[in-house]
Amino acid sequence: MMEEIKVCICKGCGEEKPVTDFWNDKNKKNGLRGKCKSCLKKEMVKGRKKYYQTHKEKLIEKAKKRYSIKNENKIKREYKKRATLIRDFLKCNKCNLLKPLDEFNKGAYECKECRKKRYRIRKKEIAEKQKKYYAEHKEQVKESMKKWRSKNYEDAEMRRQTRELDEFIFNREDNELDA
Ligand SMILES: [Zn+2]
Ligand SMILES: [Zn+2]
Numbered sequence: 001m002m003e004e005i006k007v008c009i010c011k012g013c014g015e016e017k018p019v020t021d022f023w024n025d026k027n028k029k030n031g032l033r034g035k036c037k038s039c040l041k042k043e044m045v046k047g048r049k050k051y052y053q054t055h056k057e058k059l060i061e062k063a064k065k066r067y068s069i070k071n072e073n074k075i076k077r078e079y080k081k082r083a084t085l086i087r088d089f090l091k092c093n094k095c096n097l098l099k100p101l102d103e104f105n106k107g108a109y110e111c112k113e114c115r116k117k118r119y120r121i122r123k124k125e126i127a128e129k130q131k132k133y134y135a136e137h138k139e140q141v142k143e144s145m146k147k148w149r150s151k152n153y154e155d156a157e158m159r160r161q162t163r164e165l166d167e168f169i170f171n172r173e174d175n176e177l178d179a
């Protein structure tokens with residue numbers, strides 16, 4: 001049996017790269033595309049840009065009909081959103097990178113990475129909101145803190161008194177024994 005091929009030379013950049021850097025191609029002898037992922041991605045970006053540039057007017061015209069949106073800028077934006085799907089790639093509307101479909105959640109126009117970033121920012125916003133809430137409702141927050149503390153204080157006080165009582169009884173027993 002032949003040993004499994006682990007690396008492959010890219011016909012684009014000429015570099016030897018692991019097979020995981022190549023997409024599968026059933027039509028090829030070795031089952032891989034001739035060029036590596038990053039080369040193909042670059043080509044696709046170039047191709048998309050060129051296609052958009054040369055067919056701009058037509059595409060906008062088409063989009064106009066399809067979406068019947070009168071505002072041209074709006075159409076351009078709409079077109080960008082929908083027409084960026086090229087084979088298995090989608091352009092992220094946030095970072096503008098062309099990424100494989102599995103880097104996107106279904107129906108999303110932003111990649112998972114950008115989504116995560118957005119969530120992180122959102123988290124921060126929430127934290128800030130809480131801070132703001134505290135600043136604006138200081139008295140209320142303080143009041144409930146005080147209640148919570150005083151309840152704990154009561155518990156602590158009870159434990160202290162019980163301990164004192166224990167000591168008292170213990171000492172008295174001692175004293176009685178002494179007497
Ligand atoms: Zn390459
Ligand atoms: Zn992105």
